[in-house]
Amino acid sequence: MNAVPASGDRRRHAAPAHLTFFHGPMDCGKSTLALQVDHNQSRQGRQGLRLTQGDRSQSPRISSRVGLSRDAVEVDAGTDVRLLVRERWAAGHRVDYVVVDEAQFLTDGQVEQLAELVDESHVDVYAFGLTTDFRAQLFPGTQRLFELADVVQRIQVEVLCWCGAPGLLNARVVDGAMVREGETVVVADTAPGASAADPRYKVLCRRHHVRGQLGPTPTGPGQLTLHGQPVEDAQVSVR
Numbered sequence: 001m002n003a004v005p006a007s008g009d010r011r012r013h014a015a016p017a018h019l020t021f022f023h024g025p026m027d028c029g030k031s032t033l034a035l036q037v038d039h040n041q042s043r044q045g046r047q048g049l050r051l052t053q054g055d056r057s058q059s060p061r062i063s064s065r066v067g068l069s070r071d072a073v074e075v076d077a078g079t080d081v082r083l084l085v086r087e088r089w090a091a092g093h094r095v096d097y098v099v100v101d102e103a104q105f106l107t108d109g110q111v112e113q114l115a116e117l118v119d120e121s122h123v124d125v126y127a128f129g130l131t132t133d134f135r136a137q138l139f140p141g142t143q144r145l146f147e148l149a150d151v152v153q154r155i156q157v158e159v160l161c162w163c164g165a166p167g168l169l170n171a172r173v174v175d176g177a178m179v180r181e182g183e184t185v186v187v188a189d190t191a192p193g194a195s196a197a198d199p200r201y202k203v204l205c206r207r208h209h210v211r212g213q214l215g216p217t218p219t220g221p222g223q224l225t226l227h228g229q230p231v232e233d234a235q236v237s238v239r
């Protein structure tokens with residue numbers, strides 16, 4: 001078990017690499033954790049490649065709401081992530097690990113490419129993404145990562161719904177009301193100058209996501225009508 005592999009035999013006995021997927025709702029600190037993992041790896045002398053897609057900075061960076069930011073390679077649906085790694089190798093750089101932010105946007109094929117990098121090239125992959133979209137359904141990239149990752153971990157930084165319960169689901173808000181239909185991917189953020197008609201997102205607990213209730217005020221904006229009747233707040237036991 002503790003036998004030291006003969007030199008030249010290291011590849012066969014290399015410590016297995018892993019595909020690890022961290023997921024959570026918006027605002028759970030996923031990009032911050034991505035940067036932390038990257039930092040921890042590079043402090044061990046390992047060299048990595050950072051990938052992102054539609055980052056909130058609108059430039060190829062992984063940036064977090066707490067102000068951390070690092071440059072990254074922007075990928076799109078047509079990117080073969082294996083080629084990105086091979087290009088680095090061809091240029092004489094090591095790639096010991098890959099950090100992928102916004103992994104919910106990956107295609108099935110790209111998740112499979114990441115798994116191949118892990119299995120065939122011993123590159124560790126750390127992917128970070130949103131669990132579900134505003135309809136409370138898994139993003140395609142997230143689903144494939146659930147299927148293929150060695151380790152799947154829900155990010156434990158707690159995001160709270162307005163009621164104080166753990167926030168698990170993303171609500172899309174347009175004109176002060178929660179919407180349940182539309183394009184799966186609408187990148188939006190609290191950019192200055194955004195109008196009320198632009199989609200925004202709010203993290204809710206499951207109960208308030210089901211009810212479409214964006215806040216404690218029964219007559220306020222954002223009330224979803226069920227069968228033509230406003231949801232009665234009197235029946236809601238607010239914590």
Ligand SMILES: [Zn+2]
Binds near residue numbers: 165205207
């Ligand atoms: Zn709630």
